[in-house]
Amino acid sequence: MSDEHAGLVADRLGVSRGGRLLIDGLSFELEAGQAALITGPNGSGKTSLLRVLAGLAPPAAGSVTWAATEVRRLAPESRAEIAYRGHLNGLKKDLTVRENLEFHRSLNCSEAPIEELAGTLGLAAVAGQRLRYLSAGQRRRAGLATLKLGAARLWLLDEPLTNLDIAGRRLVAQWIDEHLDTGGMAAIASHQPDQLAGGGSLSIEL
Amino acid sequence: MLDVFLTILNRDLKLAYRRWSEFANPLLFFVIVTSLFPLALSPGQALLQTIGTGVLWVGALLSSLLALEGLFRGDFDDGSMEQILLSPAPFGIVVIAKIAAHWVVSGIPLIVLVPVVALSFQLPTEALATLAAALLLATPTLSVLSAIGAALTVSLKSGGSIIGLLVLPLCSPMLIFGTRATDLAANGEPVAAPLYLLAALAVFAVSLGPLAVAAALRVGLE
Numbered sequence: 001m002s003d004e005h006a007g008l009v010a011d012r013l014g015v016s017r018g019g020r021l022l023i024d025g026l027s028f029e030l031e032a033g034q035a036a037l038i039t040g041p042n043g044s045g046k047t048s049l050l051r052v053l054a055g056l057a058p059p060a061a062g063s064v065t066w067a068a069t070e071v072r073r074l075a076p077e078s079r080a081e082i083a084y085r086g087h088l089n090g091l092k093k094d095l096t097v098r099e100n101l102e103f104h105r106s107l108n109c110s111e112a113p114i115e116e117l118a119g120t121l122g123l124a125a126v127a128g129q130r131l132r133y134l135s136a137g138q139r140r141r142a143g144l145a146t147l148k149l150g151a152a153r154l155w156l157l158d159e160p161l162t163n164l165d166i167a168g169r170r171l172v173a174q175w176i177d178e179h180l181d182t183g184g185m186a187a188i189a190s191h192q193p194d195q196l197a198g199g200g201s202l203s204i205e206l
Numbered sequence: 207m208l209d210v211f212l213t214i215l216n217r218d219l220k221l222a223y224r225r226w227s228e229f230a231n232p233l234l235f236f237v238i239v240t241s242l243f244p245l246a247l248s249p250g251q252a253l254l255q256t257i258g259t260g261v262l263w264v265g266a267l268l269s270s271l272l273a274l275e276g277l278f279r280g281d282f283d284d285g286s287m288e289q290i291l292l293s294p295a296p297f298g299i300v301v302i303a304k305i306a307a308h309w310v311v312s313g314i315p316l317i318v319l320v321p322v323v324a325l326s327f328q329l330p331t332e333a334l335a336t337l338a339a340a341l342l343l344a345t346p347t348l349s350v351l352s353a354i355g356a357a358l359t360v361s362l363k364s365g366g367s368i369i370g371l372l373v374l375p376l377c378s379p380m381l382i383f384g385t386r387a388t389d390l391a392a393n394g395e396p397v398a399a400p401l402y403l404l405a406a407l408a409v410f411a412v413s414l415g416p417l418a419v420a421a422a423l424r425v426g427l428e
């Protein structure tokens with residue numbers, strides 16, 4: 001593996017949860033425009049793997065590097081190139097959709113237009129409502145909307161299609177395709193990989 | 207850096223305003239607990255003056271424990287903490303902003319409320335200004351120590367009682383100097399020494415505490 005690699009490199013990665021080794025010796029590389037689809041039965045370690053790739057948890061063995069730097073030691077500006085969206089949406093129930101998006105926007109030093117984004121996601125009518133009063137699918141949409149508020153090159157998505165209706169799924173799949181077409185990368189754990197067809201995808205089966 | 211500080215502070219204050227009961231309850235608890243003492247003991251002026259300072263400080267300390275668990279719990283449970291940790295925002299600044307917001311909604315009301323309740327313990331009015339000054343110096347330390355306790359227990363399902371066990375012993379120096387300053391003022395003696403010590407504790411806690419909090423939160427998220 002070259003040191004100059006600009007993307008994500010997992011090298012003989014081991015992932016454990018609660019002291020139990022779930023994944024051992026996993027190696028793969030992601031380059032611009034590539035997506036890795038992570039599939040496997042419940043409990044096989046998809047979420048744990050994504051958390052390790054995001055740098056939230058340390059690997060049990062091996063290493064994860066982004067642009068040749070250990071992912072847990074990234075400088076803030078490289079940190080911003082990686083976005084992780086897990087099972088939790090990362091939004092506050094007592095803030096409105098607009099306030100939540102504004103918060104994420106300033107957290108990521110972005111200037112993306114929020115009203116337009118809410119419109120694309122069909123959230124324009126509820127933008128002024130607190131998240132508490134939204135359905136699970138609408139919250140999911142708002143959570144995924146934050147992807148567009150950063151300039152991340154690598155998306156790490158954990159079951160992004162959960163709770164979404166058909167239009168929502170199509171939109172997410174389209175976003176991922178656009179992201180890959182513009183040189184982005186993605187690692188996606190999903191039980192519906194067929195709905196996330198992406199060109200030149202890497203398949204990781206746990 | 208200031209942007210991040212203000213963004214987090216603004217968000218946390220907005221959330222606190224929308225869930226104000228979470229922060230009002232500890233204050234009511236403080237008022238009720240301190241007013242139980244005169245009822246339970248003989249309401250003689252001499253006795254009330256003697257125990258007053260101690261009751262007020264211990265009451266303030268215990269009531270502040272009530273608002274403490276929610277300090278990081280909310281952000282932890284809804285995934286906000288992961289997003290903040292993974293964002294380019296410097297995590298130390300985020301932690302300081304969250305502690306500052308906690309101080310604004312739980313510390314400042316105490317600074318106002320405690321001297322008022324002190325009147326019912328017949329504390330001499332000259333002591334009230336010192337009491338408020340001592341609280342002004344002690345509450346930031348209290349917020350930082352609370353944050354350390356809350357961060358260490360954030361990954362536990364019910365950290366409530368453990369936080370008390372972690373935080374209360376650490377608060378004892380603050381309690382000693384706080385009550386001492388108030389007592390000295392009530393007797394008309396110079397209060398500079400205990401106030402300086404409280405200020406020193408505050409500087410120590412505010413400068414080093416956030417590092418411990420940030421480290422504890424990182425571990426909690428793993």
